[in-house]
Amino acid sequence: MIDKTLAGVFKVVTDEAAANPAFGKRMEDVLAKFARDYAEKQVAERRIGDFHPFIEYRKGAEAFEAQLTKLDAKELRAIIDRHKLDPALALKGKVSKKALASHIVEVARKRSERDAKLFEY
Amino acid sequence: MPPRTVSVVNMKGGVGKSTTVASLAETLAVEGVRVLVIDLDPQSNVSMMLAGPERWVELRQKGKTIDDYFNQFVQTDSHPKFLRDCLAYEVGDVSGEMRLDLLISTPEFRYIERHALEKWVKQAFDVRQIGNRFAKLTQAAIDSVQDSYDLVLFDCPPGISIFAEAAIELSEFIVIPTIPDYISRLGIFSFRKRALRSMEQRRFTEDRIWTLITKYEASNTLHQSEAALLKDQFNVFETRIPQTEQIARAAEWFDAKRTLDQKYGEATNVIRRFAGEFREKVGLI
Ligand SMILES: Nc1ncnc2c1ncn2[C@@H]1O[C@H](COP(=O)(O)OP(=O)(O)OP(=O)(O)O)[C@@H](O)[C@H]1O
Ligand SMILES: [Mg+2]
Numbered sequence A: 001m002i003d004k005t006l007a008g009v010f011k012v013v014t015d016e017a018a019a020n021p022a023f024g025k026r027m028e029d030v031l032a033k034f035a036r037d038y039a040e041k042q043v044a045e046r047r048i049g050d051f052h053p054f055i056e057y058r059k060g061a062e063a064f065e066a067q068l069t070k071l072d073a074k075e076l077r078a079i080i081d082r083h084k085l086d087p088a089l090a091l092k093g094k095v096s097k098k099a100l101a102s103h104i105v106e107v108a109r110k111r112s113e114r115d116a117k118l119f120e121y
Numbered sequence B: 001m002p003p004r005t006v007s008v009v010n011m012k013g014g015v016g017k018s019t020t021v022a023s024l025a026e027t028l029a030v031e032g033v034r035v036l037v038i039d040l041d042p043q044s045n046v047s048m049m050l051a052g053p054e055r056w057v058e059l060r061q062k063g064k065t066i067d068d069y070f071n072q073f074v075q076t077d078s079h080p081k082f083l084r085d086c087l088a089y090e091v092g093d094v095s096g097e098m099r100l101d102l103l104i105s106t107p108e109f110r111y112i113e114r115h116a117l118e119k120w121v122k123q124a125f126d127v128r129q130i131g132n133r134f135a136k137l138t139q140a141a142i143d144s145v146q147d148s149y150d151l152v153l154f155d156c157p158p159g160i161s162i163f164a165e166a167a168i169e170l171s172e173f174i175v176i177p178t179i180p181d182y183i184s185r186l187g188i189f190s191f192r193k194r195a196l197r198s199m200e201q202r203r204f205t206e207d208r209i210w211t212l213i214t215k216y217e218a219s220n221t222l223h224q225s226e227a228a229l230l231k232d233q234f235n236v237f238e239t240r241i242p243q244t245e246q247i248a249r250a251a252e253w254f255d256a257k258r259t260l261d262q263k264y265g266e267a268t269n270v271i272r273r274f275a276g277e278f279r280e281k282v283g284l285i
Helices: A002-019 A021-048 A053-059 A061-069 A073-082 A097-120 B017-030 B045-061 B066-074 B109-122 B127-144 B162-170 B182-201 B221-233 B245-249 B260-282
Strands: B004-008 B035-039 B100-103 B151-155 B173-178 B209-213
Touching: A002 A021, A021 A073, A053 A061, A053 A097, A053 B221, A061 A097, A073 A097, A097 B182, B004 B017, B004 B162, B017 B035, B017 B045, B017 B100, B017 B151, B017 B173, B017 B260, B035 B045, B045 B100, B066 B109, B066 B127, B109 B127, B109 B162, B127 B162, B162 B182, B173 B182, B173 B260, B182 B209, B182 B221, B209 B221, B245 B260
Parallel strands: B004 B151, B004 B173, B035 B100, B035 B151, B173 B209
Antiparallel strands: none
C-alpha cells in the first residue's frame, strides 16, 4: 500500500523535474549541497580519527590545546559531534574556531577533574 | 602446581560476570584446561548455566551445594564434609572430552553469611576477620582438590558480600567485566581500589587486575569512547565481548550437547580470543 503511494508521490516529483527546468535546477542544487556537506563532514571525521579529547587532555592540557589549534572548524565540530560535547547546544549557529576549541578544552578539563576526584575517593 | 585462582567480580550487577565465567570455563575446558567453577552468588546463575535446572535441583536434594559445604563451619550440628563430595562433576552442555566441574550455589546461600555474622561477631570477630576466615576456609577447600584442576574460577555476586571479599582476598587474578558506559565506568574506580589493596597486601602488582569490556556495541560511539577511556586508565583485555542475541541465549541450558560454535554462534571466535588472552595473562599456557 505505502509503496504504491510513495511511487505515486515520486512520479509527481520526477514528472515535474522533467517538465519544469527551474524546478529541476532547484532539485539539483539541493542535492549537490547535501553531497558537498556530507563529503566534507566525512573527510573531517576521517581526519579526527581516533582523537579522543579526554585522553589527549589527560596527557597534558597545553599540548592538547596546541593540537586543537591545528584543526579547522569542521574538524572541531566533528570532535564535538562524535563525543557529544555540546548536548545543550551552546554552540548553535556560527561560532568561531577559537570558541569551538575552548569549548572542547573546557569540557575535557571538567571531565578530567571529576575523574581525578573519583580516583582519590 | 596448584591451580590458578581467578575471581570474576564487579560491584555492578548485570555486566556479564556469570556469562563470562560460563563461557570462559567452557572454552578453556574444551581446550584441555581442567576447570573448577565456584558459584558464590545466591542468584545461582552460573550454576543454572552450567548444570541446568534439573541437575541443579538434584544436587540440591543431595546436599551437594556451597551452602552445605560452608554450613559445617557455621552450624554446630552439621556433619563434616569434603569439598570433593559437594562438587558437580562434568557439567556444561558443550560436547567434547573435558574436565569442567562446579560447586553450585542456591538462594539459601545468603543465610550462611548471616549465620556466620551472628555466630562469629558474638565471638568478637569483626566483619573483615570473618571475610578473611572465609578466604582461608575456601583456600583450604581448594587445596584439598588442588591436583585435579588448573584453574578455579569464582563467579561473584554483585555488590560486595563477605564471600565476594573473600574471593578477592584469595584470588591471584581478578577479572572485572564492565559495560563501556558512564555509570559502569564509575563503578570501577572504587571497586578497583578495593581489589588493588588486596593485591598490594600480598605484594602483587596491578597487572593482576584486568577489565573485560562486555556487551560491546561496535557502532555505538559512546561504547567506542568509553572503551578507549577504560583502556587509557586500566588494564583492559584487547578482546571486547559483543552484545549478541546468541550469547544471551547461551545462558539457557540445552539438553543435547552442542559444539562451542553452535552454542555461541558468531561470537565464538571472540570468546576464544578472550580465552587466549586470559591464558596468557594468568600463565595458563
Ligand atoms: N555479551 C552479551 N550479549 C548479550 N547478552 C548478554 C551478554 N552478556 C550478558 N548478557 C545477558 O545479560 C544479562 C546479565 O548477564 P549476567 O547474568 O552474566 O551478568 P552478571 O554480571 O553476572 O549479573 P549479576 O550481577 O546479577 O550477577 C543476562 O541476561 C545475560 O544473558
Ligand atoms: Mg551473575
